[in-house]
Structure formats: C-alpha cells, structure tokens
Amino acid sequence: MKKLKTLRFIGLVVFVASVFIFIATLGIGSYSLTENVIKEKFSGKPERVIATFENVAKERKVLNKEIENPFSFNNEITALLETYNTKITSDIETEKGLSKAEINQIFSKSIIDNKVNYSKTVLESVFQNNSDKVRLVDEATNWMYSSAKKYEKVADFKNDFNNKIADINRNNAQEFLLDDNKYTKFDIAKSSITGSLKENKILYLFLTFGLGVIGSLLFIITGLFLEPIAGIKNNGIYLSEATNRGWVALFVFVFLVSFYILLYFYPYYIVNWTNIVDPLKSLFKEGAKASQWFLYGVLYCVSMLVMGIRMFIKYRHNSYQIVRTASVLFFQIIFAFLLVEILPLFDLPGVDLKNAWPLDYNFVTDWNVKKHLEAGHLGKFMFVWGIVLSLIIVPVMVYLYGKRWYCSWVCGCGGLAETLGDPYRQLSDKRLIAWKIERWTIYPILVFAIIMTIVVGYNTYNIVYNPLKIGDNSLLGINAYKINEIYGFLIGSIFAGVIGTGFYPILGNRSWCRFGCPLAAYMGIIQRFKSRFRITTNGGQCISCGNCSTYCEQGIDVRAYAQKGENIVRASCVGCGICAAVCPRGVLKLENTSEKGRINPNEILLGNDVNLLDLINHK
Amino acid sequence: MGVSPNIDFLRDSGIETNRGVLVNRFLETNIPNIYAIGDCAEQNEAIGYRKNIEAVWYTGRMMGEVLAQTICGNKMQYNPGHWFNSAKFLDIEYQTYGWVWAKPKDYENQFYWEHKSGKIAIRISYHKRTNEFLGINTFGIRMRHEFFDKVLSDKKSVDFVMENLKQANFDPEFYTHYEKEIVNQFKKELQTLKA
Numbered sequence: 118m119k120k121l122k123t124l125r126f127i128g129l130v131v132f133v134a135s136v137f138i139f140i141a142t143l144g145i146g147s148y149s150l151t152e153n154v155i156k157e158k159f160s161g162k163p164e165r166v167i168a169t170f171e172n173v174a175k176e177r178k179v180l181n182k183e184i185e186n187p188f189s190f191n192n193e194i195t196a197l198l199e200t201y202n203t204k205i206t207s208d209i210e211t212e213k214g215l216s217k218a219e220i221n222q223i224f225s226k227s228i229i230d231n232k233v234n235y236s237k238t239v240l241e242s243v244f245q246n247n248s249d250k251v252r253l254v255d256e257a258t259n260w261m262y263s264s265a266k267k268y269e270k271v272a273d274f275k276n277d278f279n280n281k282i283a284d285i286n287r288n289n290a291q292e293f294l295l296d297d298n299k300y301t302k303f304d305i306a307k308s309s310i311t312g313s314l315k316e317n318k319i320l321y322l323f324l325t326f327g328l329g330v331i332g333s334l335l336f337i338i339t340g341l342f343l344e345p346i347a348g349i350k351n352n353g354i355y356l357s358e359a360t361n362r363g364w365v366a367l368f369v370f371v372f373l374v375s376f377y378i379l380l381y382f383y384p385y386y387i388v389n390w391t392n393i394v395d396p397l398k399s400l401f402k403e404g405a406k407a408s409q410w411f412l413y414g415v416l417y418c419v420s421m422l423v424m425g426i427r428m429f430i431k432y433r434h435n436s437y438q439i440v441r442t443a444s445v446l447f448f449q450i451i452f453a454f455l456l457v458e459i460l461p462l463f464d465l466p467g468v469d470l471k472n473a474w475p476l477d478y479n480f481v482t483d484w485n486v487k488k489h490l491e492a493g494h495l496g497k498f499m500f501v502w503g504i505v506l507s508l509i510i511v512p513v514m515v516y517l518y519g520k521r522w523y524c525s526w527v528c529g530c531g532g533l534a535e536t537l538g539d540p541y542r543q544l545s546d547k548r549l550i551a552w553k554i555e556r557w558t559i560y561p562i563l564v565f566a567i568i569m570t571i572v573v574g575y576n577t578y579n580i581v582y583n584p585l586k587i588g589d590n591s592l593l594g595i596n597a598y599k600i601n602e603i604y605g606f607l608i609g610s611i612f613a614g615v616i617g618t619g620f621y622p623i624l625g626n627r628s629w630c631r632f633g634c635p636l637a638a639y640m641g642i643i644q645r646f647k648s649r650f651r652i653t654t655n656g657g658q659c660i661s662c663g664n665c666s667t668y669c670e671q672g673i674d675v676r677a678y679a680q681k682g683e684n685i686v687r688a689s690c691v692g693c694g695i696c697a698a699v700c701p702r703g704v705l706k707l708e709n710t711s712e713k714g715r716i717n718p719n720e721i722l723l724g725n726d727v728n729l730l731d732l733i734n735h736k
Numbered sequence: 737m738g739v740s741p742n743i744d745f746l747r748d749s750g751i752e753t754n755r756g757v758l759v760n761r762f763l764e765t766n767i768p769n770i771y772a773i774g775d776c777a778e779q780n781e782a783i784g785y786r787k788n789i790e791a792v793w794y795t796g797r798m799m800g801e802v803l804a805q806t807i808c809g810n811k812m813q814y815n816p817g818h819w820f821n822s823a824k825f826l827d828i829e830y831q832t833y834g835w836v837w838a839k840p841k842d843y844e845n846q847f848y849w850e851h852k853s854g855k856i857a858i859r860i861s862y863h864k865r866t867n868e869f870l871g872i873n874t875f876g877i878r879m880r881h882e883f884f885d886k887v888l889s890d891k892k893s894v895d896f897v898m899e900n901l902k903q904a905n906f907d908p909e910f911y912t913h914y915e916k917e918i919v920n921q922f923k924k925e926l927q928t929l930k931a
Contacts, residue, residue: 346826346827347827348827434827435908436908436909436910436911436912437908437909437910437911439910440910653906655878655880655881655882655906656820656880656881656882656885657794657797657798657820657881658794658820658822658831658881660793660794660822694908697908698908701824701829702822702824702829702831703822703829703831703878703879703906703907706878706906706907706908707908707909722797722801723817723820723881723882723885724794724795724797724798724801724816724817724820725798725801725802725814725815725816725817726815726816726817726818727812727815
C-alpha cells in the first residue's frame with residue numbers, strides 16, 4: 118500500500134516535471150534569419166522575392182543576426198515583412214506601373230481649361246515608345262473616355278484614374294507580395310530557430326511527451342491497485358484542489374487558455390513545441406515539419422489516450438462506458454488525426470471525415486470546396502460525403518439513437534470532454550437560469566452559422582461556376598470573407614477552443630457543447646421532438662440521492678425526472694450515460710424504443726397501490 | 737439488528753406509542769390532526785407480510801405521498817403495493833421485488849444462480865405447487881420495477897418470468913446478459929427436482 122502510494126506520488130512528480138520542461142522549451146535557443154532560411158521559406162516564389170527580401174533584411178540589420186528574445190525577433194520579422202512589401206510595391210510600380218510623375222503628366226495633358234479630355238492619344242504621347250504600357254493603361258481606363266462616360270468634375274476623373282492605377286500597381290506586385298500573417302511569421306520563426314532543442318528533438322520529445330505519459334500513467338494505474346474493487350469512486354471530488362476550482366484547477370485553466378491563445382493567434386511563439394513533434398510528423402512523410410495544428414493533434418490524441426485509459430480503469434465495471442470511450446478514441450485517432458495526415462499523401466484533402474457541418478463551419482468556403490473538387494473522383498466523393506453526413510446521416514441517426522451517437526461516441530470535442538474532462542463533470546451549472554441561458558446562446562449561434570453558410574456558400578458557388586465574374590464577394594451587403602472570419606474568430610476559436618476547452622476546470626467539460634455548438638443545437642431539436650431515444654427511469658426505485666444531477670455534464674437536473682418516474686427527454690442530453698453509471702440503485706437506463714409515450718410528464722411513481730382513475734377524478 | 741424509532745421525546749405527549757408512534761391505515765395517531773410517517777410510524781396492524789414498522793426509504797416516500805393527499809383534502813389510505821426495496825454494499829447493487837424469505841416458507845421453493853465472479857447473483861422465490869412467481873432478489877443485475885410489479889399483480893408463473901427474463905433486464909447497453917445461463921441452470925434444477 119505504502120509502495121503504491123509512493124509510486125503514485127512519483128508518477129505525479131514526473132508528470133508535473135514534464136509539464137514544466139514543456140513550458141521551458143519555449144525559451145530554448147535563439148533565432149537567426151539566415152540566407153538559407155529565406156531561400157527555404159520562399160523557395161516557391163520568384164527569385165526576385167528572395168533577393169529583395171535578403172536586401173531589406175540586410176538593410177534592417179536583421180540578416181544573420183542572432184536574436185535570443187522571441188518577442189524582439191518576431192517584432193523584427195513583422196517590421197521586415199511590412200518594409201519588404203512597401204519596397205517591392207514601389208519597385209514594381211517604377212518598372213511596370215505608373216509613377217506619380219507619370220500620372221501627373223497624364224493629368225496635365227488630359228485636363229485643359231478645367232475640362233476633362235482624356236483619350237488614348239494622351240497615353241501615347243506620355244509613353245511614346247512604350248506600347249506595352251500604353252496598352253496596359255488603356256485596357257484599364259478606356260471606359261473613362263468612352264461615349265457613355267462624361268466627366269463633369271475634374272476631381273471625379275482624377276479619383277477614378279488614381280484608383281485604377283492603384284489596382285494596376287497592386288496586381289503587378291501581387292506575385293511578389295508576401296502575406297504578413299501569422300502563418301508566414303510562424304514558418305519564418307520555425308526555420309530561424311536554432312539551439313539544443315532543434316538538434317535533439319527526440320530527446321525533448323521524450324522529456325516532454327514521454328515523461329508526461331509515463332508519469333500520468335503511473336499515477337493513474339497505481340490508482341487502480343489502490344481501489345481494487347470495481348465501482349465509481351468520486352470520493353473527495355468536492356474537496357480536491359484539482360476538481361473543485363482550487364489552485365490546481367486554476368493552474369490547469371491558465372495553462373489551457375494560454376495554450377489556445379498561443380495556438381490560434383500567436384503560433385510563432387511556440388515553434389519549439391512544434392519542433393518537439395517533428396520526429397512524429399516525419400513518420401508520415403520524411404523530412405516533413407510539424408505545424409501548430411499537428412502539434413495540437415498530437416497533444417489532443419495523447420491527452421485523450423491517457424485520460425481514456427483512466428476512464429477504462431475508473432468505469433471498468435460499466436460496459437457502456439468502456440465501449441463508448443473506445444469509440445471516441447477510435448474516431449479521434451483514426452479520423453481526426455491519422456487520416457488527416459495520410460490522405461494528403463494520396464493527393465486527397467486532409468480533412469476530418471467525421472466533422473459535420475455546422476460544426477465544420479468552413480465546409481462551404483471556396484478554398485475548401487475547390488480543394489475537394491480538384492482532387493479527382495475521390496475528392497468529389499468526400500465533398501458529397503460531407504453534405505450527406507450533415508443532411509441525411511445526422512438526422513436519421515439522431516432519430517434512431519438520439520444525438521449521443523455523435524456527441525458522445527464520435528465527436529472530437531466530445532471525445533476530449535469525456536476523457537480529459539471526466540474530472541470536471543460536476544462543475545456544470547445545474548440551475549434553471551443556466552438552462553434558460555443555454556437556449557438563448559445555442560440557437561442564435563445556429564442561426565448565425567446558417568446565415569454565414571448561405572453567404573459564404575453563395576460566394577463559393579460564384580467562384581466555382583462564374584470565375585470570371587468580378588463581384589464583391591457579398592450577398593445582401595454581407596461580405597463572405599468577413600462574416601466567415603468573424604464567425605471563425607468568435608465561435609470557432611474563442612468559444613469552441615479557448616472557452617470550450619480552456620474553461621474545463623471552471624465551467625465543466627461541456628460548456629461549448631451546451632452553450633455554443635450549432636450541431637448540438639440542430640441535433641437537439643431533432644432529439645427533443647422526433648427521436649426514439651430517452652433515459653428511462655426504473656419505476657419507484659429512485660432514492661433522490663442526486664448523484665445523477667451532480668455528474669450530469671450538461672447541467673440537466675436528472676434527479677427531478679427520476680424522482681417523478683418521468684423519462685428524460687432533453688435537447689441538451691448527450692447520452693454520456695454517466696448519470697446511469699453513478700446511480701446507486703440502477704434507476705436510469707439509456708434506451709431507444711417506441712416513440713409512443715416517450716414524453717410522460719404525468720407519471721405516477723410506482724409504490725402505492727393507487728387507483729389511477731380515482732386519483733385523477735379526485736383532482 | 738436494524739433501526740429502532742427514537743421517540744423518547746413523545747413520552748408524555750399523550751400520543752399513543754409502542755416501539756414506534758401508533759398509526760392506522762390513514763397514518764392518523766390517536767390525536768386528531770397529528771400523523772406519523774416513515775421510520776417512526778408503527779401500524780396498529782401490520783399490512784400483509786410487511787413489518788409494523790417500515791424503516792425503508794420507499795415506504796417513507798409512499799406514506800408521505802398518501803398523507804400529502806389527505807392533508808390537501810383528498811383523504812387517502814396508505815395502501816402499499818407489491819413489496820420492493822434496494823441497497824448497495826461493497827459496490828454490489830441489490831434490488832428485491834416481491835417476497836423472498838431468508839427462511840423459505842413451507843410453500844416456497846427458491847432458485848439461486850451466481851456468476852463465477854461472485855459479484856452477480858439472483859434468487860427467485862416461487863410457489864411449490866402452483867409455480868406462481870413470488871419474489872426475486874437480484875445482485876449486480878439491474879431489473880425493471882414495472883416488469884416485476886406487473887408479474888406480481890398478474891400472478892404470473894416462475895416459468896413466465898424465466899421466459900421473459902430478458903425483458904426484465906435494466907442494465908445499460910453492452911452489458912453481458914446472463915439470461916441463457918440462468919434459465920439453463922433453472923431448467924436443469926427443475927429436472928432434478930422432478931426426478
């Protein structure tokens with residue numbers, strides 16, 4: 118016994134150590150923007166880009182300079198990209214576009230006595246020998262001197278002309294411009310970083326993931342031997358600093374939220390974390406480098422696996438929990454991780470085939486649809502699969518089994534919630550007000566998702582079928598890219614990621630699922646009104662202990678139904694089955710049976726030999 | 737063994753007591769508008785096979801339901817239906833429906849099946865001559881209350897229960913079912929009995 122407790126403690130120490138090492142790796146090494154880095158990063162771009170970029174870097178004294186501080190380095194890179202873009206634009210402008218001087222020449226020749234007299238002849242006289250330039254400008258501006266267009270005001274003419282020239286300049290420079298977004302900065306940072314981690318990736322992989330897994334498994338498995346009799350033990354859950362919003366929970370909260378913020382918004386500060394998993398990435402494709410999404414995938418799968426083992430041990434007497442946990446592990450590892458890596462090796466889009474719209478909010482974007490349609494027959498099939506999944510499979514399965522088939526058996530968010538989130542079920546808010554709030558958040562988000570899909574889908578349709586039509590990517594005044602960006606930021610990143618997972622130790626393990634997920638809202642409506650699924654209560658056996666309500670991760674007051682003998686039919690129920698598992702009297706059973714009588718609010722609880730008719734007549 | 741009502745505080749109150757507070761079928765004490773329910777209540781005459789004092793959660797709840805009707809103007813008798821109870825010790829869930837006597841009555845046959853793990857078992861009581869199903873103790877297998885309540889009301893035979901054991905099961909999905917094993921053993925024992 119003593120030995121077991123010591124082993125368990127060692128496991129904890131090893132795990133905590135691995136976490137600290139993981140965090141510390143962010144400070145290892147320094148950054149050096151060398152010629153090789155630039156060549157490697159911009160290898161696909163025109164030679165001119167590399168040359169100019171190098172020059173600008175040299176001028177700014179950043180080239181080959183070793184910078185220790187990641188903040189300084191990334192600030193330098195941001196400034197460098199900005200400077201480069203400005204420089205290349207003006208260079209191209211000088212060569213191929215129109216300079217200020219040339220524009221002024223055109224103006225002076227077209228505006229006589231405050232009247233606009235623009236024509237091709239003006240261009241010919243300004244550019245004389247340069248017939249290419251004449252043609253270029255004329256093509257863009259001949260509508261300005263056509264018989265249909267008459268300029269009353271000189272200012273209008275100048276405005277239109279300047280705008281058109283700006284377009285020309287921009288288009289010319291397009292192929293040389295660099296996106297100064299977080300993805301570019303991430304790539305540059307990852308290539309520029311040097312140091313012991315880059316040289317010893319496998320060692321650091323072991324020190325972080327390796328020790329983390331070993332330590333936590335040691336902790337979890339000794340738990341099995343300390344509680345040899347199978348049966349759920351939640352002893353002390355409200356006293357523990359980890360599970361009742363104590364200081365341990367606070368640390369986990371800060372770590373998770375910080376991780377998500379870095380992952381989504383500042384990936385260039387966590388390049389070492391991605392370097393740690395490079396060896397794993399190269400298992401799929403030799404020499405391939407891990408992005409922040411691969412890192413996320415590895416962390417996700419490892420967390421689910423280790424905490425999944427904990428589930429297998431804790432609920433080992435409960436076959437429903439074992440099969441269900443195995444299911445989410447299967448879907449996460451195979452569909453959300455392995456296939457996503459393997460499909461591109463066959464020139465297919467690396468997508469999570471179980472990710473259904475509207476949870477997959479980028480499904481109808483032009484880049485996603487094109488990615489599918491351009492990948493041959495299989496690619497087209499995958500696209501059709503996505504539609505069939507959301508519009509046919511989802512509603513039919515919810516009718517047959519309730520939304521639990523997805524939320525607790527397939528979904529990635531659900532999978533993490535049921536494994537990593539198991540210690541936090543009891544933190545869900547059970548108050549009536551929380552139920553009222555959840556309905557006011559989840560359904561508007563579904564509406565938002567639908568509107569966004571219509572706008573984005575319309576834009577995609579135009580791009581795919583009318584590629585030459587130059588529209589403004591809008592529908593009814595809403596810009597497709599803008600609404601997609603806003604939805605992606607607010608709902609996809611902040612709500613689902615930062616709050617959804619980051620707030621596990623504070624709000625419980627299903628706050629995204631309960632308050633935000635549009636797929637949950639859609640399936641919830643079907644489950645509530647047209648489904649065979651319910652949680653049956655066992656006659657009069659309820660002793661009102663309240664375990665069911667306590668551990669319901671969706672904050673459903675299950676006890677209120679059980680102690681009345683009423684079936685639980687709720688839009689928010691994800692069918693995790695934990696209420697049935699923690700019930701000490703076997704009062705609850707998740708079932709799919711006849712629709713008739715499914716909702717039965719006027720049940721009489723078994724026990725008294727009451728003549729029902731008498732009772733009702735007396736009422 | 738068991739609990740005993742703590743009613744010392746009522747000693748000089750004028751309320752009739754014995755081991756518990758004496759009540760009739762309407763849960764009335766000897767004093768009007770004073771009632772007693774739950775662990776402290778003692779029926780003047782025990783109801784059926786039940787004890788005078790029922791120190792059980794469910795009967796407490798049932799008496800409360802009945803008394804609530806009375807207090808709200810719908811005078812109702814405490815009329816418990818078929819006996820049922822439950823417990824959980826050492827992580828083994830126990831349920832009972834009907835009457836299974838520790839010392840079998842002379843008309844009572846008992847059938848016992850136990851899983852090799854020692855954590856799952858059932859004991860069924862049935863009438864020697866009529867084969868009427870009398871009661872079941874189930875350990876580690878959740879059973880449907882409604883099913884057995886109806887079986888007892890309809891006075892179904894033990895054979896009926898055996899044939900429909902699967903319907904009675906209330907375990908979560910994917911749990912191993914033992915009906916075949918149980919019924920096989922029952923049939924075998926029946927042969928031996930008849931022989």
